[in-house]
Amino acid sequence: MKILVFGKTGQVARELQRSPQGHDIEALSRQDVDLSDPAACAALIEHSDARAVINAAAYTAVDHAESEEALATVINADAPGAMARACAARGLPFCHVSTDYVFDGTGTGPRAPSDPVAPQNAYGRSKLKGEGAVRAAGGRSAILRTSWVFSAHGSNFVKTMLRLSETHDALNVVADQIGGPTPAADIAAALLGMVRAMAAGQGGGLYHFSGAPDVGWAGFAREIFAQAGRDVAVTDIATAAYPTPAARPLNSKLDCAALADDFGIMRPDWKAGLAGVLKELGVA
Numbered sequence: 001m002k003i004l005v006f007g008k009t010g011q012v013a014r015e016l017q018r019s020p021q022g023h024d025i026e027a028l029s030r031q032d033v034d035l036s037d038p039a040a041c042a043a044l045i046e047h048s049d050a051r052a053v054i055n056a057a058a059y060t061a062v063d064h065a066e067s068e069e070a071l072a073t074v075i076n077a078d079a080p081g082a083m084a085r086a087c088a089a090r091g092l093p094f095c096h097v098s099t100d101y102v103f104d105g106t107g108t109g110p111r112a113p114s115d116p117v118a119p120q121n122a123y124g125r126s127k128l129k130g131e132g133a134v135r136a137a138g139g140r141s142a143i144l145r146t147s148w149v150f151s152a153h154g155s156n157f158v159k160t161m162l163r164l165s166e167t168h169d170a171l172n173v174v175a176d177q178i179g180g181p182t183p184a185a186d187i188a189a190a191l192l193g194m195v196r197a198m199a200a201g202q203g204g205g206l207y208h209f210s211g212a213p214d215v216g217w218a219g220f221a222r223e224i225f226a227q228a229g230r231d232v233a234v235t236d237i238a239t240a241a242y243p244t245p246a247a248r249p250l251n252s253k254l255d256c257a258a259l260a261d262d263f264g265i266m267r268p269d270w271k272a273g274l275a276g277v278l279k280e281l282g283v284a
């Protein structure tokens with residue numbers, strides 16, 4: 001089945017292009033189509049012979065988005081909305097990726113897809129508007145909210161920690177933000193499973209998907225250093241002790257039951273995914 005993928009260089013987009021399973025993936029780079037031009041995104045779908053569309057491109061620079069919210073909103077909301085409408089018009093299944101940052105981070109339990117949303121930063125607001133635009137388009141679409149994505153490519157917390165370990169033997173890391181680190185490879189596999197089922201007329205709507213078990217960033221950092229054999233002492237700190245332009249939610253736990261119910265896709269073990277990424281990076 002031919003699948004059109006927006007995004008070529010991103011973490012999830014790269015893993016989509018690697019996956020076997022006989023899918024014919026046509027990945028679109030920024031040079032092929034810029035998401036700041038939503039009409040161009042729609043036109044590409046209108047003229048494509050693909051049987052399904054996945055949007056793996058986004059404005060993901062959380063702190064920069066605070067000063068570029070208008071641009072982030074075009075890329076994260078207007079463009080996916082235009083894609084979803086083009087897919088609906090042509091009867092193509094459409095999968096879009098969203099984020100735990102649509103939640104306000106209060107409470108301690110995992111959030112279900114139907115739970116109230118209240119983003120605390122510009123990136124989260126732009127992604128929430130994207131969810132609304134995709135849902136309003138009708139058609140057979142799915143939105144997969146995920147969290148704390150990592151892979152051997154692109155920029156992510158694992159690579160940041162490895163880089164800092166070259167120059168530091170001690171780091172202060174936020175311990176009171178709790179969530180599920182998620183290997184990009186598992187997100188790609190989930191998205192392909194979803195579009196395949198959707199092309200056969202099954203499933204659609206809002207889903208959550210994150211790696212298990214839930215952990216704080218500090219605990220995640222400790223596991224990275226343990227697996228990578230780096231001798232870095234991690235000290236737990238509170239969010240208030242690590243000021244950033246964008247506020248980040250404290251509780252990012254996602255209830256992933258709906259994805260298991262509708263597609264049989266289970267939460268991946270992020271520690272196993274981390275081992276694979278470190279091996280790919282040649283550090284473990």
Ligand SMILES: NC(=O)C1=CN([C@@H]2O[C@H](COP(=O)(O)OP(=O)(O)OC[C@H]3O[C@@H](n4cnc5c(N)ncnc54)[C@H](OP(=O)(O)O)[C@@H]3O)[C@@H](O)[C@H]2O)C=CC1
Pocket residue numbers: 007008009010011012013029030033034035036055056057058059060075097098099100127145146147148149150154155184
């Ligand atoms: N990273 C994370 O921790 C999380 C990500 N998500 C969501 O998952 C999805 C995939 O994220 P991830 O793989 O990490 O993303 P990356 O940040 O790794 O990659 C983003 C991709 O989007 C492309 N892109 C950005 N702006 C434009 C533009 N104007 N026109 C065309 N392409 C553009 C980038 O291209 P280029 O290389 O040219 O810039 C790149 O291919 C996104 O929807 C994101 O919001 C959800 C939760 C956590």
Ligand SMILES: Cc1cn([C@H]2C[C@H](O)[C@@H](COP(=O)(O)OP(=O)(O)O[C@H]3O[C@@H](C)C(=O)[C@@H](O)[C@H]3O)O2)c(=O)[nH]c1=O
Pocket residue numbers: 060061062099100101146147148149156157160171172173174177217242248
């Ligand atoms: C580098 C560093 C970060 N931190 C903290 C800051 C922050 O709270 C946390 C993670 O930092 P990052 O900048 O990697 O995280 P961030 O870019 O906010 O990651 C988010 O990206 C977007 C795209 C998403 O959708 C989210 O799911 C989430 O993955 O670690 C420390 O406490 N100590 C450090 O030395």
Ligand SMILES: [Mg+2]
Pocket residue numbers: 060061062156
């Ligand atoms: Mg980041």
